[in-house]
Amino acid sequence: EAEVAQSPRYKITEKSQAVAFWCDPISGHATLYWYRQILGQGPELLVQFQDESVVDDSQLPKDRFSAERLKGVDSTLKIQPAELGDSAMYLCASRQSGSQDTQYFGPGTRLTVL
Amino acid sequence: GESVGLHLPTLSVQEGDNSIINCAYSNSASDYFIWYKQESGKGPQFIIDIRSNMDKRQGQRVTVLLNKTVKHLSLQIAATQPGDSAVYFCAENPLAGRRALTFGSGTRLQVQP
Numbered sequence: 001e002a003e004v005a006q007s008p009r010y011k012i013t014e015k016s017q018a019v020a021f022w023c024d025p026i027s028g029h030a031t032l033y034w035y036r037q038i039l040g041q042g043p044e045l046l047v048q049f050q051d052e053s054v055v056d057d058s059q060l061p062k063d064r065f066s067a068e069r070l071k072g073v074d075s076t077l078k079i080q081p082a083e084l085g086d087s088a089m090y091l092c093a094s095r096q097s098g099s100q101d102t103q104y105f106g107p108g109t110r111l112t113v114l
Numbered sequence: 115g116e117s118v119g120l121h122l123p124t125l126s127v128q129e130g131d132n133s134i135i136n137c138a139y140s141n142s143a144s145d146y147f148i149w150y151k152q153e154s155g156k157g158p159q160f161i162i163d164i165r166s167n168m169d170k171r172q173g174q175r176v177t178v179l180l181n182k183t184v185k186h187l188s189l190q191i192a193a194t195q196p197g198d199s200a201v202y203f204c205a206e207n208p209l210a211g212r213r214a215l216t217f218g219s220g221t222r223l224q225v226q227p
Contacts, residue, residue: 004157006157033214040122040220041219041220042203042205042217042218042219042220043158043203043215043217044217045214045215048214056214091157091158093157101146101148101163101207102148102160102163103148103160103215104160105150105157105158105159105160106157107156107157108156108157110155
């Protein structure tokens with residue numbers, strides 16, 4: 001069964017350092033999302049891509065976060081510099097275009113900022 | 115592994131009983147709803163979905179009910195098993211075309227053997 005892949009699964013970093021997360025969506029899924037999930041809460045959208053284009057980054061803290069999906073397939077989310085409040089689970093999800101609305105999530109990257 | 119949702123509402127049931135998890139959604143314009151299951155340290159796993167033109171949808175051991183009048187969604191799990199223990203989130207698609215989900219706060223289901 002096809003799955004969304006993410007790496008690394010866990011990342012520990014010190015504040016002010018740079019971190020990067022990678023996501024490979026299900027093959028053929030044109031829409032890709034990055035969510036952030038703080039412990040005890042539901043995921044919240046950071047950025048949405050349609051192919052290689054950003055369609056919604058209104059909730060992305062652009063002073064320190066950036067995301068790209070250069071070839072419209074895999075994607076990278078970067079934080080620079082990391083802050084203590086960035087500690088969370090970073091989830092990637094993908095969806096087929098068209099009428100299929102179901103989003104499928106990857107296993108996430110657990111970030112701890114010390 | 116790390117726990118998801120340390121301070122979430124908790125539903126505790128006996129193995130073999132039926133479970134009902136409730137969710138209130140916020141946007142009357144939402145046209146699509148999904149239930150996800152999230153185990154500790156893992157990403158949300160799709161369980162079942164329903165569109166706003168339906169009141170009920172059944173899957174394997176699970177049923178989702180939608181009451182648009184009061185903006186309420188429920189997930190029924192039949193013959194609950196220990197493997198069903200997890201945090202359950204409902205999610206809504208509030209903006210047609212945007213297709214980014216808004217998640218509820220989640221409920222922890224604990225199944226007692």
